Amino acid sequence: MKKFIGLILLLTVMGAAALLTAQKSRTAPTVLRGFVGGEKSALLADPEFGKLLWERYGLVLEAEKRGSLEMVTESDTTGKDFLWPSSSVALALYKDAGKPLLASENVLNSPLVLYTWAKVADALDKQKLDFPKLVNAAATGKTWKELGLPELYGKVVLYTTDPLKSSSGNLYAGLLQTVLGDTSKVKALIAAQGFQESSSDTLFTQYVSRGIGDKPIIVGYEAQLIDFARTSPEKYATQKAQLRVLYPKPTVWSSHPILALTPNGKKLIAALQDPEVQKLAWERHGFRSATGATNDPKACGVEGIPETIESVVPVPDTRAMQALLTALR
Incomplete structure (x- = not known):
């Protein structure tokens, strides 16, 4: 008799689970529409990421x-539930403009880094050029030849995204302002x-696809190399011996806040703080x-990713960044 009772209980549990699954399959998802920074494109395209958001x-x-x-x-945010930029500066500018915002929360971080090639990294090391000295070399018009790289054309340039549109370029401009103290x-x-x-x-795709001659050094996020290694393992395997990531001292953090514009947008904040989502965002992206x-x-x-990021300076405050943006325009 006990066996039959156990079997009935098992079938009841299985039936309930099947019913819940069937109900869930018929339940329409909550579709959230928004804008997102390009560096998170692979994360959003990850089937496991989508599965976690839907199932949980x-x-x-x-x-x-x-x-x-x-x-x-x-951008026109009509009909958008959320914005997901890549810096606290973007959030501050949005708030200062008095635009509608129900809630905001930083959910991910990535430090600003330099991407270059083995030959360039070796030359910088030989010249004992740390980040401030490298920036000064670029500011004073030094050529790559003067840094021991005669095969590279022209003057030393560190390439970024447009600081008027993109956070990585904007954060780099703020970091330069901190290091140089001279807007001109x-x-x-x-x-x-x-x-x-x-x-x-x-910009990162151009870096890995075009090679050393196109842009010897670019500014990006630490997350991009990890993302590349995990999402394109074959390409990474053929190039990793030449790819180099350099951590500027000082550097700045790129935060990735969610800006909830609607009640549904607020649901995304909780979802992205889920431990499994956080784990996936680090290990795969x-x-x-x-x-x-x-x-x-x-x-x-x-290899070479540090456990902690040292020598970090704060991003200049909103007023200072707005003044810098105005000057750059």
Whole structure:
């Protein structure tokens, strides 16, 4: 008799689980529409990320790529539930403009880094050029030949995204202002780059695909190399011996806040703080946790990633950044 009772209980549990699954399959998801920084494109395209949001929170994201500053200053947000830029500067600019905002929360982090090639990194090391000295070399018009790289054409340039549209370029401009303390020098270094992309993922793709001769050094996020290694393992395997990531001292943090514009948008804040989402964002896409979760460098599968980021300076305050943006325009 006990066996029959156990069997009945088992079938009841199985039946209830099946019923819940069937009900869930018939339940329409909550579709959230918004703008997102390009460096998070691979994260949003990750099937596991989408699965976690749907199965645990009933959410589906429909996101359009925009430069972080572009989305908060220029884009029409009608019909959008959220914005997901790549810096606290973007959030501050949005708030200062008095635009509608129900809630905001930083959910991910990534430090600003330099991407270069083995030959360039070796030359910089031989010349004993740390970040301030490298910036000064660019500001004073030094050539690559003078840094021991005669095969590279022209003057030393560090390439970024457009600081008027994209957070990585904007954060770099703020870092230059901190290091140099001279807006005219910052303007000159930005202008020396010529045309600038509006998305950091586009710039990083050019870096890995075009090689050392196109842009010997670019500015990006730490997350991008980890993302590349995990999402394109074959390409990474063929190039990793030449790819180099340099951590400027000082550097700045790129935060990735969610700006909830609607009640449904607020649901995304909770979903992105889920421990499993945070774990996936680090191990598969290189974003460090903003919730206090541990980020083990061994778990992301890329050599040379430090456990902690040292020598970090704060981003200049909103007033200073707005003045810098005005000067750069």
